[in-house]
Amino acid sequence: MIVFASRTGNVRSVVSKLGVESIEISEGLLxxxxxxxxxxxxxxxxxxxxxxxxxxxxxxxxxxxxxxxNSNFGHTVFGGAGEKIAATYDVPLVRKLDLRGYQADYDAIQMFYEMRVLG
Ligand SMILES: Cc1cc2nc3c(=O)[nH]c(=O)nc-3n(C[C@H](O)[C@H](O)[C@H](O)COP(=O)(O)O)c2cc1C
Structure with a gap:
């Protein structure tokens, strides 16, 4: 399962390219x-x-x-949400995407998903 949050559609687009079962975060989701x-x-x-x-x-x-x-925000805060989540919850930061990312990102995400989420 992929769980995602998207405000302006970039993450939603990434998720749709992965072809994996997914659910958008909504209040109270368990x-x-x-x-x-x-x-x-x-x-x-x-x-x-x-x-x-x-x-x-x-x-x-x-x-x-x-x-x-968005890497235009500068490297100290680029993708900062991922760094904070990885540190707080002790999980791997699998990939940091600039906006919608690239094919190499999707390949890496799919490999991690198969090995560590399904596996
Ligand atoms: C108010 C606001 C603040 C943002 N702050 C950051 C930031 O600190 N670091 C960063 O890398 N991207 C930042 N972004 C960029 C978004 O994280 C980026 O555009 C992302 O792809 C949005 O995903 P979404 O389209 O799925 O909502 C910010 C965007 C907005 C609108």
């Missing part, structure tokens, strides 16, 4: 299976609030995080 989290970055390198609320209720099943950001 999961009972392993998942890969894909989120955008908000503020100045911040985790979107709805993602934080989701993780607080579902952290035990999170196997890794993929983050989308």
């Amino acid at each position: 999961l009972d299976e392993s998942y890969l989290l894909i989120t955008y970055t908000d503020g100045l390198g911040d985790v979107p609030e709805k993602v934080t609320r989701f993780l607080e209720q579902n952290k035990e099943f999170c196997k890794g995080v993929v983050v989308s950001g």
Whole structure:
């Protein structure tokens, strides 16, 4: 399962290219299976609030995080949400995407998904 948050459509587009079962974060979502989290970055390198609320209720099943950001924000905050989630919940930061990313990103995400989420 891929769980995602998308505000302006970039993450949604990435998820659609992966061809994997997915669900968008909504208030009160509770999961009972392993998942890969894909989120955008908000503020100045911040985790979107709805993602934080989701993780607080579902952290035990999170196997890794993929983050989308915009490298124009500068390297200190680019994709900062992914770094914070990886550190706080002790999960791997699988990939940092600039906006919608590239084919090489999708290949790496799919490989991680098969080995560490399904596997
Ligand atoms: C208000 C706002 C703040 C943002 N802050 C950051 C940031 O600190 N670091 C970063 O890498 N990207 C930042 N972004 C860029 C988004 O994370 C990026 O465009 C992402 O691809 C959006 O994904 P989405 O289209 O699925 O919502 C920000 C975007 C907005 C609108």
